[in-house]
Amino acid sequence: MNSTLELRNGIQLPRLGLGVFRTPSGEVTQRAVLGALEAGYRHIDTASIYGNENDVGEAIGRSAIPRSEIFVTTKLWNADQGFDSAMRAFDASLKRLGLSYVDLYLIHWPVAGLRRESWRALERLYEEKRARAIGVSNFMVPHLEELTGVARGMPAVNQIEVSPFLQQRAVRAWCAKHGVIVEAYSPLTKGVRLSHPVVCEIARSTGRSPAQVMLRWGLQHDLVVLPKSTRPARIHENAAIFDFELDSASMARLDGLEEGLATGWDPRGQP
Numbered sequence: 001m002n003s004t005l006e007l008r009n010g011i012q013l014p015r016l017g018l019g020v021f022r023t024p025s026g027e028v029t030q031r032a033v034l035g036a037l038e039a040g041y042r043h044i045d046t047a048s049i050y051g052n053e054n055d056v057g058e059a060i061g062r063s064a065i066p067r068s069e070i071f072v073t074t075k076l077w078n079a080d081q082g083f084d085s086a087m088r089a090f091d092a093s094l095k096r097l098g099l100s101y102v103d104l105y106l107i108h109w110p111v112a113g114l115r116r117e118s119w120r121a122l123e124r125l126y127e128e129k130r131a132r133a134i135g136v137s138n139f140m141v142p143h144l145e146e147l148t149g150v151a152r153g154m155p156a157v158n159q160i161e162v163s164p165f166l167q168q169r170a171v172r173a174w175c176a177k178h179g180v181i182v183e184a185y186s187p188l189t190k191g192v193r194l195s196h197p198v199v200c201e202i203a204r205s206t207g208r209s210p211a212q213v214m215l216r217w218g219l220q221h222d223l224v225v226l227p228k229s230t231r232p233a234r235i236h237e238n239a240a241i242f243d244f245e246l247d248s249a250s251m252a253r254l255d256g257l258e259e260g261l262a263t264g265w266d267p268r269g270q271p
Protein backbone atom coordinates (compact mmCIF):
# COMPACT_ATOMS: atom_id res chain seq x y z
CA MET A 1 0.00 0.00 0.00
CA ASN A 2 2.97 2.27 0.40
CA SER A 3 3.88 1.80 -3.23
CA THR A 4 4.54 5.08 -5.06
CA LEU A 5 5.54 6.41 -8.45
CA GLU A 6 8.07 9.19 -8.73
CA LEU A 7 6.92 12.40 -10.37
CA ARG A 8 9.30 14.28 -12.67
CA ASN A 9 10.35 16.53 -9.77
CA GLY A 10 11.16 13.61 -7.47
CA ILE A 11 7.95 13.74 -5.44
CA GLN A 12 6.46 10.37 -4.53
CA LEU A 13 2.87 9.81 -5.66
CA PRO A 14 1.00 6.96 -3.91
CA ARG A 15 -0.33 4.51 -6.48
CA LEU A 16 -3.69 4.17 -4.74
CA GLY A 17 -5.87 7.15 -3.92
CA LEU A 18 -9.39 7.54 -2.54
CA GLY A 19 -11.66 9.42 -4.93
CA VAL A 20 -14.41 11.56 -3.42
CA PHE A 21 -16.43 12.55 -6.50
CA ARG A 22 -20.14 12.40 -5.59
CA THR A 23 -19.24 11.68 -1.99
CA PRO A 24 -21.76 13.92 -0.25
CA SER A 25 -20.31 16.80 1.72
CA GLY A 26 -20.44 16.65 5.50
CA GLU A 27 -20.05 13.60 7.68
CA VAL A 28 -20.13 11.13 4.75
CA THR A 29 -16.97 12.52 3.16
CA GLN A 30 -15.28 12.95 6.51
CA ARG A 31 -16.00 9.34 7.47
CA ALA A 32 -14.82 8.03 4.08
CA VAL A 33 -11.54 9.97 4.22
CA LEU A 34 -10.88 9.11 7.86
CA GLY A 35 -11.71 5.46 7.19
CA ALA A 36 -9.39 5.41 4.18
CA LEU A 37 -6.54 6.99 6.14
CA GLU A 38 -7.04 4.43 8.91
CA ALA A 39 -7.02 1.67 6.28
CA GLY A 40 -3.65 2.89 5.03
CA TYR A 41 -4.56 5.16 2.09
CA ARG A 42 -2.22 8.13 1.88
CA HIS A 43 -3.68 9.84 -1.17
CA ILE A 44 -7.01 11.68 -1.47
CA ASP A 45 -8.37 12.99 -4.76
CA THR A 46 -10.88 15.85 -4.53
CA ALA A 47 -11.81 18.88 -6.68
CA SER A 48 -13.41 22.24 -6.04
CA ILE A 49 -16.48 21.15 -8.03
CA TYR A 50 -17.02 18.14 -5.75
CA GLY A 51 -18.05 20.53 -2.98
CA ASN A 52 -16.28 18.54 -0.28
CA GLU A 53 -12.81 20.06 0.00
CA ASN A 54 -13.65 21.37 3.47
CA ASP A 55 -14.61 17.88 4.63
CA VAL A 56 -11.44 16.39 3.17
CA GLY A 57 -9.43 18.99 5.08
CA GLU A 58 -11.45 18.44 8.24
CA ALA A 59 -10.85 14.67 8.10
CA ILE A 60 -7.12 15.16 7.49
CA GLY A 61 -7.01 17.48 10.50
CA ARG A 62 -8.87 14.95 12.65
CA SER A 63 -6.70 12.01 11.64
CA ALA A 64 -3.58 11.02 13.50
CA ILE A 65 -1.55 10.94 10.28
CA PRO A 66 0.84 13.87 9.83
CA ARG A 67 -0.11 16.17 6.95
CA SER A 68 3.26 15.56 5.32
CA GLU A 69 2.43 11.88 4.88
CA ILE A 70 -0.83 12.50 3.00
CA PHE A 71 -0.89 13.31 -0.71
CA VAL A 72 -3.77 15.72 -1.42
CA THR A 73 -4.95 16.55 -4.93
CA THR A 74 -7.53 19.14 -5.89
CA LYS A 75 -8.55 20.63 -9.22
CA LEU A 76 -9.27 23.93 -10.92
CA TRP A 77 -12.87 24.04 -12.10
CA ASN A 78 -13.84 25.20 -15.61
CA ALA A 79 -15.59 28.39 -14.52
CA ASP A 80 -12.40 29.49 -12.81
CA GLN A 81 -10.04 29.02 -15.75
CA GLY A 82 -7.78 31.88 -16.85
CA PHE A 83 -4.75 33.27 -15.01
CA ASP A 84 -6.22 35.60 -12.36
CA SER A 85 -9.32 33.53 -11.73
CA ALA A 86 -7.23 30.37 -11.38
CA MET A 87 -5.02 32.07 -8.79
CA ARG A 88 -8.12 33.13 -6.86
CA ALA A 89 -9.71 29.69 -7.18
CA PHE A 90 -6.56 28.06 -5.82
CA ASP A 91 -6.59 30.34 -2.79
CA ALA A 92 -10.23 29.46 -2.18
CA SER A 93 -9.53 25.72 -2.47
CA LEU A 94 -6.63 25.97 -0.06
CA LYS A 95 -8.81 27.86 2.39
CA ARG A 96 -11.60 25.30 2.18
CA LEU A 97 -9.10 22.48 2.64
CA GLY A 98 -7.56 24.34 5.59
CA LEU A 99 -4.10 23.56 4.24
CA SER A 100 -1.04 25.66 3.45
CA TYR A 101 -0.22 23.71 0.28
CA VAL A 102 -1.57 20.92 -1.90
CA ASP A 103 0.51 18.07 -3.23
CA LEU A 104 -1.01 18.19 -6.69
CA TYR A 105 -3.14 20.81 -8.44
CA LEU A 106 -4.78 19.86 -11.72
CA ILE A 107 -6.59 21.68 -14.50
CA HIS A 108 -9.84 19.70 -14.36
CA TRP A 109 -10.77 19.95 -18.03
CA PRO A 110 -9.09 21.36 -21.17
CA VAL A 111 -11.29 24.44 -21.60
CA ALA A 112 -10.57 25.83 -25.09
CA GLY A 113 -9.18 29.36 -25.13
CA LEU A 114 -8.41 29.41 -21.41
CA ARG A 115 -6.33 26.36 -20.63
CA ARG A 116 -2.99 27.96 -21.55
CA GLU A 117 -3.56 30.88 -19.18
CA SER A 118 -4.68 28.44 -16.50
CA TRP A 119 -1.46 26.50 -16.97
CA ARG A 120 0.54 29.71 -16.49
CA ALA A 121 -1.21 30.16 -13.14
CA LEU A 122 -0.38 26.59 -12.15
CA GLU A 123 3.27 27.21 -13.02
CA ARG A 124 3.21 30.27 -10.76
CA LEU A 125 1.65 28.26 -7.91
CA TYR A 126 4.34 25.64 -8.34
CA GLU A 127 7.10 28.27 -8.23
CA GLU A 128 5.53 29.68 -5.08
CA LYS A 129 5.66 26.16 -3.61
CA ARG A 130 1.96 26.21 -2.83
CA ALA A 131 1.44 23.22 -5.10
CA ARG A 132 4.19 20.58 -4.80
CA ALA A 133 3.30 19.32 -8.27
CA ILE A 134 1.01 20.45 -11.07
CA GLY A 135 -0.76 18.62 -13.83
CA VAL A 136 -3.82 18.28 -16.00
CA SER A 137 -6.92 16.14 -16.26
CA ASN A 138 -8.91 14.98 -19.26
CA PHE A 139 -6.18 16.13 -21.64
CA MET A 140 -6.04 14.12 -24.85
CA VAL A 141 -2.99 14.04 -27.14
CA PRO A 142 -3.82 17.29 -29.05
CA HIS A 143 -4.29 19.16 -25.75
CA LEU A 144 -0.99 17.81 -24.45
CA GLU A 145 0.79 18.68 -27.69
CA GLU A 146 -0.54 22.22 -27.47
CA LEU A 147 0.71 22.52 -23.92
CA THR A 148 4.23 21.40 -24.80
CA GLY A 149 4.39 24.43 -27.11
CA VAL A 150 3.67 26.94 -24.34
CA ALA A 151 4.59 25.34 -21.04
CA ARG A 152 7.90 25.93 -19.32
CA GLY A 153 7.61 22.48 -17.77
CA MET A 154 5.51 19.49 -18.63
CA PRO A 155 2.58 18.46 -16.42
CA ALA A 156 3.64 15.88 -13.84
CA VAL A 157 0.33 14.04 -14.16
CA ASN A 158 -2.58 13.58 -16.52
CA GLN A 159 -5.71 12.27 -14.78
CA ILE A 160 -8.04 10.57 -17.27
CA GLU A 161 -10.68 7.89 -17.26
CA VAL A 162 -9.01 4.49 -17.70
CA SER A 163 -10.35 0.98 -17.19
CA PRO A 164 -10.09 -2.25 -19.19
CA PHE A 165 -13.14 -0.95 -21.06
CA LEU A 166 -11.54 2.41 -21.93
CA GLN A 167 -7.80 1.98 -22.19
CA GLN A 168 -6.73 5.31 -23.69
CA ARG A 169 -3.71 3.67 -25.32
CA ALA A 170 -2.66 6.65 -27.44
CA VAL A 171 -2.75 9.10 -24.52
CA ARG A 172 -0.97 6.64 -22.25
CA ALA A 173 1.75 6.07 -24.84
CA TRP A 174 2.21 9.82 -25.29
CA CYS A 175 2.43 10.31 -21.52
CA ALA A 176 4.91 7.43 -21.10
CA LYS A 177 7.11 8.93 -23.79
CA HIS A 178 7.09 12.36 -22.12
CA GLY A 179 7.37 11.24 -18.49
CA VAL A 180 3.80 12.22 -17.55
CA ILE A 181 2.24 9.88 -14.99
CA VAL A 182 -1.30 8.76 -15.79
CA GLU A 183 -3.86 8.57 -13.03
CA ALA A 184 -6.90 6.42 -13.78
CA TYR A 185 -10.20 7.90 -12.70
CA SER A 186 -13.39 5.86 -12.63
CA PRO A 187 -11.15 2.76 -12.57
CA LEU A 188 -14.20 0.69 -11.59
CA THR A 189 -16.28 2.08 -14.47
CA LYS A 190 -18.50 3.58 -11.75
CA GLY A 191 -19.61 0.00 -11.16
CA VAL A 192 -21.22 -0.55 -14.56
CA ARG A 193 -18.84 -3.32 -15.75
CA LEU A 194 -18.09 -4.98 -12.42
CA SER A 195 -20.25 -7.94 -13.38
CA HIS A 196 -18.70 -8.42 -16.82
CA PRO A 197 -18.20 -12.20 -17.28
CA VAL A 198 -14.47 -11.96 -18.09
CA VAL A 199 -13.79 -9.80 -15.04
CA CYS A 200 -15.85 -12.15 -12.84
CA GLU A 201 -14.12 -15.24 -14.19
CA ILE A 202 -10.68 -13.80 -13.48
CA ALA A 203 -11.90 -12.72 -10.05
CA ARG A 204 -13.05 -16.29 -9.29
CA SER A 205 -9.83 -17.85 -10.54
CA THR A 206 -7.62 -15.49 -8.51
CA GLY A 207 -9.83 -15.56 -5.41
CA ARG A 208 -10.26 -11.78 -5.62
CA SER A 209 -13.23 -9.47 -6.21
CA PRO A 210 -14.06 -7.96 -9.63
CA ALA A 211 -13.13 -4.52 -8.27
CA GLN A 212 -9.73 -5.78 -7.15
CA VAL A 213 -9.13 -7.33 -10.57
CA MET A 214 -9.92 -4.06 -12.36
CA LEU A 215 -7.68 -2.06 -10.02
CA ARG A 216 -4.84 -4.57 -10.26
CA TRP A 217 -5.03 -4.40 -14.04
CA GLY A 218 -4.43 -0.64 -13.71
CA LEU A 219 -1.46 -1.06 -11.37
CA GLN A 220 0.14 -3.57 -13.73
CA HIS A 221 -0.17 -0.99 -16.49
CA ASP A 222 1.76 1.54 -14.36
CA LEU A 223 -1.31 3.60 -13.57
CA VAL A 224 -2.24 5.33 -10.34
CA VAL A 225 -5.76 4.15 -9.46
CA LEU A 226 -8.40 6.32 -7.79
CA PRO A 227 -11.40 4.20 -6.75
CA LYS A 228 -14.25 5.92 -4.94
CA SER A 229 -16.30 4.35 -2.18
CA THR A 230 -18.05 5.58 0.93
CA ARG A 231 -18.41 2.07 2.38
CA PRO A 232 -15.74 0.94 4.84
CA ALA A 233 -15.71 -2.67 3.59
CA ARG A 234 -15.18 -1.55 0.00
CA ILE A 235 -12.57 1.03 0.99
CA HIS A 236 -10.61 -1.88 2.51
CA GLU A 237 -11.34 -4.21 -0.40
CA ASN A 238 -10.12 -1.65 -2.95
CA ALA A 239 -6.84 -1.29 -1.07
CA ALA A 240 -6.05 -5.02 -0.98
CA ILE A 241 -4.48 -5.02 -4.43
CA PHE A 242 -0.78 -5.06 -3.64
CA ASP A 243 -0.41 -8.69 -2.58
CA PHE A 244 -1.33 -10.54 -5.75
CA GLU A 245 -0.52 -10.42 -9.43
CA LEU A 246 -2.55 -11.08 -12.55
CA ASP A 247 -0.77 -13.48 -14.86
CA SER A 248 -0.08 -12.53 -18.45
CA ALA A 249 -3.04 -14.56 -19.75
CA SER A 250 -5.46 -12.68 -17.45
CA MET A 251 -3.89 -9.36 -18.39
CA ALA A 252 -4.29 -10.21 -22.08
CA ARG A 253 -7.96 -11.09 -21.57
CA LEU A 254 -8.57 -7.81 -19.75
CA ASP A 255 -6.65 -5.93 -22.44
CA GLY A 256 -9.12 -7.46 -24.89
CA LEU A 257 -12.11 -5.73 -23.26
CA GLU A 258 -11.58 -2.30 -24.85
CA GLU A 259 -14.88 -0.83 -25.98
CA GLY A 260 -14.32 2.90 -25.71
CA LEU A 261 -16.65 3.12 -22.71
CA ALA A 262 -16.63 6.58 -21.13
CA THR A 263 -18.80 6.56 -18.00
CA GLY A 264 -18.67 10.29 -17.42
CA TRP A 265 -17.79 13.26 -19.57
CA ASP A 266 -15.71 12.40 -22.60
CA PRO A 267 -12.85 14.71 -23.65
CA ARG A 268 -12.17 12.88 -26.92
CA GLY A 269 -12.88 15.37 -29.66
CA GLN A 270 -12.88 18.35 -27.29
CA PRO A 271 -11.37 21.26 -29.29
Ligand SMILES: NC(=O)c1ccc[n+]([C@@H]2O[C@H](COP(=O)([O-])OP(=O)(O)OC[C@H]3O[C@@H](n4cnc5c(N)ncnc54)[C@H](OP(=O)(O)O)[C@@H]3O)[C@@H](O)[C@H]2O)c1
Nearest residue numbers: 019020021045185186187188189190191211227228229230
Ligand atom coordinates in the same frame (compact mmCIF):
# COMPACT_ATOMS: atom_id res chain seq x y z
N1 LIG B 1 -10.74 14.28 -13.25
C1 LIG B 1 -11.97 13.96 -13.57
O1 LIG B 1 -12.57 14.52 -14.48
C2 LIG B 1 -12.66 12.86 -12.81
C3 LIG B 1 -13.88 12.36 -13.27
C4 LIG B 1 -14.47 11.32 -12.56
C5 LIG B 1 -13.84 10.82 -11.42
N2 LIG B 1 -12.67 11.36 -10.98
C6 LIG B 1 -11.98 10.85 -9.75
O2 LIG B 1 -11.90 9.43 -9.78
C7 LIG B 1 -12.58 8.90 -8.64
C8 LIG B 1 -13.22 7.57 -8.95
O3 LIG B 1 -14.11 7.66 -10.03
P1 LIG B 1 -15.69 7.48 -9.92
O4 LIG B 1 -16.10 7.91 -8.57
O5 LIG B 1 -16.31 8.13 -11.09
O6 LIG B 1 -15.94 5.92 -10.12
P2 LIG B 1 -15.33 4.50 -9.69
O7 LIG B 1 -14.33 4.63 -8.61
O8 LIG B 1 -14.98 3.80 -10.94
O9 LIG B 1 -16.63 3.79 -9.13
C9 LIG B 1 -17.29 4.22 -7.96
C10 LIG B 1 -18.56 3.41 -7.83
O10 LIG B 1 -18.25 2.04 -7.60
C11 LIG B 1 -18.78 1.61 -6.34
N3 LIG B 1 -17.74 0.77 -5.73
C12 LIG B 1 -16.59 1.17 -5.18
N4 LIG B 1 -15.87 0.11 -4.75
C13 LIG B 1 -16.59 -0.98 -5.05
C14 LIG B 1 -16.37 -2.37 -4.85
N5 LIG B 1 -15.26 -2.82 -4.26
N6 LIG B 1 -17.34 -3.23 -5.28
C15 LIG B 1 -18.45 -2.78 -5.88
N7 LIG B 1 -18.72 -1.48 -6.10
C16 LIG B 1 -17.78 -0.58 -5.69
C17 LIG B 1 -19.05 2.88 -5.55
O11 LIG B 1 -20.16 2.75 -4.71
P3 LIG B 1 -20.10 3.04 -3.09
O12 LIG B 1 -19.53 4.40 -2.89
O13 LIG B 1 -21.50 2.92 -2.69
O14 LIG B 1 -19.21 1.94 -2.54
C18 LIG B 1 -19.41 3.87 -6.68
O15 LIG B 1 -20.75 3.72 -7.05
C19 LIG B 1 -13.58 10.01 -8.30
O16 LIG B 1 -14.11 9.86 -7.00
C20 LIG B 1 -12.73 11.24 -8.49
O17 LIG B 1 -11.87 11.43 -7.42
C21 LIG B 1 -12.06 12.36 -11.67
